[in-house]
Structures are given as C-alpha cells and as structure tokens.
Amino acid sequence: MAEMLDKILAMKLVHQKDKDGRTPLHCAASIGYLEGVQMLLRQSNFDLYQTDSDGFCPIHVASRGGYVDIVKELLQFSPDSGELPSKHEGRNFLHVAARHGKDDIVDFVLKREGLENLINEKDNYGNTPLHLATWHKHAKVVHYLTWDKRVDLNLVNEEGQTALDIAESMMDKLRMRQTLIGIALMSARAQRAPKSKVKRSGSADAQPPPESKVPPSGSAGAQPPPESKVPPSRRPKLSDPTKEYKDMTNTLLLVSTLVATVTFAAGFTMPGGYNSSNPNASMATLLMRNMFHVFVICNTIAMHTSILAAITLIWAHLHDTFLFNISIQWGLAFLGLAVIAMSLGFMASVYLAVSNLHWLAIVVLIIGIICLVGLLIPLHLLFLPDSSTNCIVRYISYYPFLILVWASSPKIKRKD
Known part of the structure; x- marks a missing residue:
C-alpha cells in the first residue's frame, strides 16, 4: 500500500477528490492507515x-472510526484542527466521537x-x-463524561433539554443501555432543565437531533428525514410493555x-x-x-427462598407498575439467594460422597469455590444499577458499572 501511495504522490493526485468529496487523506484516516496519513502529511501541503x-474534515473521519x-x-x-467544525452540523471531532460511541477518542x-x-x-x-x-x-461515553468534573451536565440545547431530559425521554426499565445512561447522569447530579420541551416516559415523538441541515444526496452518510415528518400511520408501533x-x-x-422442585427432591434423597x-x-x-449439616442448611434455605421468589413474582402479574418493580427487585434477591444456597448444598453433597479420597474432595x-465466585459476579451486577449520588457508592461501582455497560452495548463496527 505504501508503494501505491508513493506513486500517487509522484503523480500529484493527492488533492484529487472522489465522488463523495474525499481526498486521499480522508480515505487514509477512514481506514486507520497511520503510515499513509504520516506520508501524506509529510510530503504534501495538505489543507486539513x-x-x-x-x-x-479528515480529523472528523478518523474520530468517527x-x-x-x-x-x-x-x-x-496541526493543533488547531481539533477545533474544526463539520460543515453541516458544526461539530468538532469530540462531538463526532460521542455521536458514534467511540469511547477511546472521548477518553483521549x-x-x-x-x-x-x-x-x-x-x-x-x-x-x-x-x-x-x-x-x-452510548452508555460508556456518557459514563466517561459524567466522571469528568469539567463537563457541564446541565447545559441545554436549542430544544431546552439537558442530557438528563433526553435520557428520561428514552427511559425504559426493560432497556439496559437507556437505564444505565440515566443512572450515570443522575448519580453525577445532573439536573433537568427548568422548562424542558422533552416528552417523557418513552414518547414516540422524542427524536434525536438531525444529522445535518442539508443531507448530501447520494452520499454514504446521507440520513433519512426525521421521523417527526413521517405520517403517524407509518411510524413503527411500539412494543406492548405489558x-x-x-x-x-x-x-x-x-x-x-x-429450584424449588430440585431442592424439594434433594430433601428426600439425602447424601449417604x-x-x-x-x-x-x-x-x-x-x-x-x-x-452434611452444610448441605441440609443450604438446601433448606434454597427451598424456602425459591418459594418466596415464586410468590413474590406472582404479585408482578397484578398490572401495577409499582408492584412490578418491587416484585422484580425482591424476586431477584430471593432467587439469587436460592441459587447460591443450592450451589453450596451441591458442593457439600459431592464432598461427602468423595470424602474418603482426600485429593478429590x-x-x-476448589472447583466449587471458583464457580461460586463466578456466580456471585453476575448476580451482584443484577443489583448494581443505583442512581445514588454518594461518592463512595459511585467509586465502588465504577468498574462493575463498566462491566454492565460492556455487556449491554453492541459492538460497533468500524467503517472502512
């Protein structure tokens, strides 16, 4: 590829643009070709x-990738290139990185x-x-930004919305990414705008900002018209939350x-x-x-907590939002305790069965303890989301929160 670039430099074609208006520097930046970018910058009088x-500009393209x-x-x-605004939206390269979820650029x-x-x-x-x-x-980008004290969390856009207003307009407890974004903002003490125009509770009319004032016709980056211009009869129907x-x-x-069935059966088939x-x-x-005492105690705990979980979850079917939230919260807690107790009981039971062979016991x-720790991590993460503004709670949950963000975020493919 370097040889081909040398020929292009010799032919003085470096300032030529393709049908999408991209120079060779745009193309090199869009595919992450560092050596090519360095050659173009060194050997040509490029207009960034x-x-x-x-x-x-090239820096926007690199940031988008x-x-x-x-x-x-x-x-x-060119240190000044960092402040270059995009032509249509007036966005710097940090705007572009945040828009496309490039957390490495944001962190940089x-x-x-x-x-x-x-x-x-x-x-x-x-x-x-x-x-x-x-x-x-982009929950990870929001997480990074909310942890930086220089970020003003309460700035409003032309619609009179703060970031928290936007998050609440899309908030849905069944969508982990939206929930994590809202938690990150609230725990950082972000405020709502005094007179926000945002429509709350997952309104179908809450739309993201347009990508450009003049979408280029026929280009790869052309955007469809905002959904607000689409006739209501053609808008996609929201799924039934019930x-x-x-x-x-x-x-x-x-x-x-x-779990209740298994532990009930284990109570009548004692080890030995x-x-x-x-x-x-x-x-x-x-x-x-x-x-054996460990087995009996753990099996009893698993049995009763799983029954408590079942009864608690039945309350979630009463079509009350408050009861649903409480039922899920307590049902998960009881079920988590039951699964942990059942794992401990199984480990004790197998240990008793092979105790005469010391090394195997x-x-x-060891295997049981390792697996139990592995079980505790995802169970702990289920209860982690918390909008507490307490600094200690925020610091404790910093890395577990990132694990949740990583688990709930789709991989973003680079554009070549």
Missing part, C-alpha cells in the same frame, strides 16, 4: 480544512491537555458531546419453580442414604458430619 460531501493514533497525528501536525480528549474547550462546546443545534452520546445510547413484563416475570417464575436398623432407623447415615471444594 477540506471537507467531504458529509461536511467532515475511533482511530486514536490518527487523531493524535493530525493534532500534532478528556486526558489530553489543550482540548478542554471541546468538552462543553455546542454544535449548530446546541448539543454538547454529552447530549449526542445520550441521544444515541407483554414484556409478563415474559420477564414468567421466566423468573419458571426458574424459581425449578438412611439407616435401616434400630436405634437410628430412618435417620441419615451421615448425620454427624459437618458437611479438595479438588471438588
């Missing part, structure tokens, strides 16, 4: 202000000195990078019933069996073993 048909090395190289060549800007003025800069529609990341559901609530509770109810002769007829043969314990 040239825009393609989407209104993007998430190529930190390319952005660093362009900033080193927050740590790089001299780029502080980009953090709260507004585009032509009054949107800051935080607004755009919230609109487009059905989703029932599906969720039915799944949890099935799991809790299975029963004595058949007097004076201890019908008593468990391993009654005096410590691990130790291996069983």
